[in-house]
Amino acid sequence: MEIITLSEAEINPELDAAIRKSLCLVFPDGISTFSKTRAWHGSVSSWTHCIENKGAVIAHLGVVDRSVLIGEKILRIAGIQGVIVLPEYRKKGLSDHLLAAAMNEAQRRGFDFGLLFCLPALEKVYARCGWHCLSQRNIIRVDDDGTEKPLPQKNIAMEYPLQLNTFPEGDIHLQGNDW
Numbered sequence: 702m703e704i705i706t707l708s709e710a711e712i713n714p715e716l717d718a719a720i721r722k723s724l725c726l727v728f729p730d731g732i733s734t735f736s737k738t739r740a741w742h743g744s745v746s747s748w749t750h751c752i753e754n755k756g757a758v759i760a761h762l763g764v765v766d767r768s769v770l771i772g773e774k775i776l777r778i779a780g781i782q783g784v785i786v787l788p789e790y791r792k793k794g795l796s797d798h799l800l801a802a803a804m805n806e807a808q809r810r811g812f813d814f815g816l817l818f819c820l821p822a823l824e825k826v827y828a829r830c831g832w833h834c835l836s837q838r839n840i841i842r843v844d845d846d847g848t849e850k851p852l853p854q855k856n857i858a859m860e861y862p863l864q865l866n867t868f869p870e871g872d873i874h875l876q877g878n879d880w
């Protein structure tokens with residue numbers, strides 16, 4: 702199945718609606734957000750990879766372009782958001798193909814690392830695609846009301862090396878909310 706890669710400006714209202722429909726199906730707790738926007742916590746994707754079949758978006762992820770303070774350095778981070786495969790299309794490795802496309806594009810665009818947040822149960826999905834768990838790190842996000850908060854405890858963070866190989870030591874300040 703063909704992966705479509707589009708910058709945010711190339712996403713027309715029909716595709717936007719089709720992606721949001723699939724996000725609502727897979728993340729029912731996120732319906733109040735995804736019925737209006739694909740931007741989780743206000744973070745708009747810089748570009749998007751998706752797979753369509755029979756008029757539906759059956760697999761999707763977005764990539765946000767963020768400057769993140771890690772230790773004492775600001776790094777250019779390709780943040781992965783909205784990773785979904787519709788239930789009837791799972792177990793075919795579609796998310797692996799989307800993640801590979803996203804990281805190839807991020808490498809081409811000169812990003813330092815990929816970064817994502819997920820449930821521990823999903824670590825294996827990302828690990829099989831070359832992502833590494835960032836354990837024992839303070840991760841600070843800025844909530845919509847401006848207060849600094851830790852990453853929700855249910856989530857882990859994972860990184861993918863791009864222009865840089867070794868993820869720096871130290872706290873990770875997202876300089877905005879998580880995505």
Ligand SMILES: CC(C)(COP(=O)(O)OP(=O)(O)OC[C@H]1O[C@@H](n2cnc3c(N)ncnc32)[C@H](O)[C@@H]1OP(=O)(O)O)[C@@H](O)C(=O)NCCC(=O)NCCS
Pocket residue numbers: 727783784785786787790791792793794795796797818819820822823826
């Ligand atoms: C994550 C996802 C995109 C992977 O799809 P895929 O490429 O088809 O991957 P697979 O189905 O081959 O593998 C996914 C594995 O993660 C598990 N998994 C997926 N979602 C899970 C969840 N919410 N909680 C626990 N385990 C989950 C599956 O059971 C499967 O494990 P198994 O192979 O041991 O059975 C798809 O499972 C999905 O859309 N999940 C719901 C949305 C989601 O949680 N997205 C990730 C946000 S970080």
